[in-house]
Amino acid sequence: MPNRSLTISAFLKVTAFRPSVQSWLDRASKILAIFILVLCAITARAQQPLRIAAAADLQPLLPKILKQFTAQTGIQAQASYKSSATLATAIINGAPFDLFLAADFSFPQRVIDAGLAQESKPIPYARGTLVLWTRNDSPFKDLSFLSLTSPDLKSLAIANPRHAPYGRAAMQFLETLSNYNQLKPKLVLAENIAQAAQYAESGNAQIGLISLTSALTAQMKVQGRLYKIPWSGYLPIFQSAVVIKNAPNAQAAHRLLDFLASGPITRELEAGGLAPPR
Numbered sequence: 001m002p003n004r005s006l007t008i009s010a011f012l013k014v015t016a017f018r019p020s021v022q023s024w025l026d027r028a029s030k031i032l033a034i035f036i037l038v039l040c041a042i043t044a045r046a047q048q049p050l051r052i053a054a055a056a057d058l059q060p061l062l063p064k065i066l067k068q069f070t071a072q073t074g075i076q077a078q079a080s081y082k083s084s085a086t087l088a089t090a091i092i093n094g095a096p097f098d099l100f101l102a103a104d105f106s107f108p109q110r111v112i113d114a115g116l117a118q119e120s121k122p123i124p125y126a127r128g129t130l131v132l133w134t135r136n137d138s139p140f141k142d143l144s145f146l147s148l149t150s151p152d153l154k155s156l157a158i159a160n161p162r163h164a165p166y167g168r169a170a171m172q173f174l175e176t177l178s179n180y181n182q183l184k185p186k187l188v189l190a191e192n193i194a195q196a197a198q199y200a201e202s203g204n205a206q207i208g209l210i211s212l213t214s215a216l217t218a219q220m221k222v223q224g225r226l227y228k229i230p231w232s233g234y235l236p237i238f239q240s241a242v243v244i245k246n247a248p249n250a251q252a253a254h255r256l257l258d259f260l261a262s263g264p265i266t267r268e269l270e271a272g273g274l275a276p277p278r
Contacts, residue, residue, distance in 0.1 A: 048248060048249065049075075049076035049077055049078045049249075050075055050076065050077040050078070050098050050099065050249045050252045050253060050256065051077075051078055051080075051096060051097045051098045051099070051249070052066075052077060052078065052079040052080070052097065052098065052099045052100075052101060052253075052256075053079075053080055053082075053087040053090065053091060053095070053097040053099070053100045053101065054079040054080065054081050054087075054101045055081070055082075055083070055084045055087070055101060055102050055103035055165075055192075055193075055239065056081050056082060056083055056103070056159075056164070056192035056193050056194040056195075057103050057128060057166060057193045057194070057211040057213045057214065057239075058079070058081065058101060058103075058213070059081045059194055060213050060214060060216070060217045060272060060273075061213055061268075061269060061272040061273075061274065062079055062081075062101075063079070064268075065259075065260070065265060065268065065269075066079065068259075068265075069255075069256055069259050072259070073252075073255060073259075075249075075252045075255065075256075077252075077256065079101075080097075081194065082192060083103075083159070083160070083163040083164045083191060083192035083193075084102040084103045084104060084107040084163070084164060084165055085107060085162065085163040085164065086163060086191075086192075087100060087102070087107070088100070088102070088107040088108070088110045088111055091111050091116060091244060092110065092111065092114045092116060097244055097247070098243065098244055098247035098248065098249040098250060098252065098253045099241060099242075099243055099244065099247070099249075099253035099256060099257075100117075100241060100242050100243075100244065101125070101239070101241045102122070102165070102239060102240055102241065103128060103164065103165040103166060103193070103211075103237065103239050104128075104165035104168075104237055104238060104239060104240065105122040105124065105238050105240040106165070107165070108122035108123075108240045108241060108242040109121075109122055111242050111244070112242060115245070116244060116245050117242035117243065117244060117245055118242065118243045118244070118245050118247075118250065119242050119243065122240030122241065122242055123240055123241045123242065123257060124238045124239065124240045124241075124277035125239055125240065125241055125257065125260050125261065125277060126238075126239040126260075126269055126274035126275065126276070126277055127236060127237060127238055127239065127274065127275040127276065127277050127278070128165070128166065128169075128211055128212070128213070128237035128239055128273075128274060128275075129211070129212040129228060129229070129231070129237070129273060129274075129275065130166060130169050130170060130173060130209065130210075130211065130212070130228075130229040130233075130234060130237070131209075131210060131211070131212050131215045131226045131227060131228050131229060132144075132145070132147065132148075132207055132208070132209055132226065132227040132229065133197070133200050133207065133208045133210055133214075133215045133220065133224050133225070133226045133227075134147070134200065134206060134207045134208070134224055134225065135200070135201070135203060135223055135224045136223060136224055136225065138206055138207070138224075139152045139206075140152070140153075140206070140207065143207075143225055143226070143227045144227050145177070145227070145229065145233075147207060147227075148174075148177060148179070148183060148207070149177075149179050152206075153183075153186060153206060153207065154186060154206055155186055155188050155204070155205040155206050155207075156183065156186050156187055156188065156205060156206070156207050156208075156209060157187075157188045157190055157196045157197075157199035157200050157204070157205030157207070157208040157209065157210070158170040158171070158174075158187060158188070158189065158190070158196055158208075158209045158210075159189075159190050159191070159192050159193040159195070159196045159210075160189045160190065160191060160192075163191060163192065164190075164191075164192050164193050164196075165237055165239075166193040166196075166210065166211050166237065167189075167190075167193070167196070169234040169235065169237055170209040170234075172233075172234040172235060173209070173229055173233045173234045174209070176233060188204065188205045193210055193211045193214060194214065196208050196209070196210050196214075197210045197211075197214035197215070197220065200224070201219070201220055201223060201224070209229075211273065212226070212228065212273030212274075213272055213273035213274060214273075215273070216272055216273045238277050239274065239277070240277075241257060243257075
């Protein structure tokens with residue numbers, strides 16, 4: 001006959017052990033749940049695309065370049081195209097961008113001054129060129145800056161100089177002309193350089209004073225003709241960038257800046273209307 005005292009003792013030991021096992025399992029389950037949550041957060045962050053605030057003059061060029069960047073690095077990227085002033089204001093107000101590609105240096109400098117950039121000064125990545133553009137069916141067959149003195153000129157589209165660096169450069173050039181006061185009533189202000197190009201392309205303005213990047217798009221090359229304004233006619237348009245402080249994809253943003261500075265992409269930018277920043 002089994003020893004009753006030993007049986008009871010063994011039962012008590014097993015019973016005492018069960019809560020300890022259950023407690024360990026509970027802790028292990030909590031640790032596993034936390035690990036899964038952290039892993040999901042890391043995965044979600046890794047899958048989040050590089051978010052770019054891009055000046056409107058980049059819209060004809062950047063989408064193709066971003067596709068090449070993704071193909072080479074595996075990094076997905078999304079760009080929002082607006083005037084540099086609008087984008088700078090959005091970033092300062094907390095818009096979730098990783099990288100700001102502006103059409104000049106002044107608006108990235110505003111982001112720096114607000115303490116929201118990694119850099120202490122803007123990083124130049126290209127130099128822009130201002131051009132006159134008109135439709136093939138316009139009366140300005142020999143397009144040049146002299147066209148702006150023609151009595152046939154009724155409307156001239158430019159980007160708003162308060163919002164767009166190309167608009168500011170356009171005003172700098174126009175103010176050097178002797179007939180500037182006669183031109184002022186003919187100005188058609190657009191929100192950004194892309195819209196100014198649309199006004200000229202649609203015929204809502206007879207001539208557009210726009211970016212070379214806009215004028216060199218396939219559609220506008222077919223529909224009209226351009227005249228380059230000499231660089232001496234306005235202050236240099238050094239298109240510059242900053243990486244946003246504490247951006248989740250800051251490393252990817254720096255990789256894109258390196259990509260833009262690479263030989264093949266520099267040549268592609270130049271063919272599309274953006275010269276190297278020299």
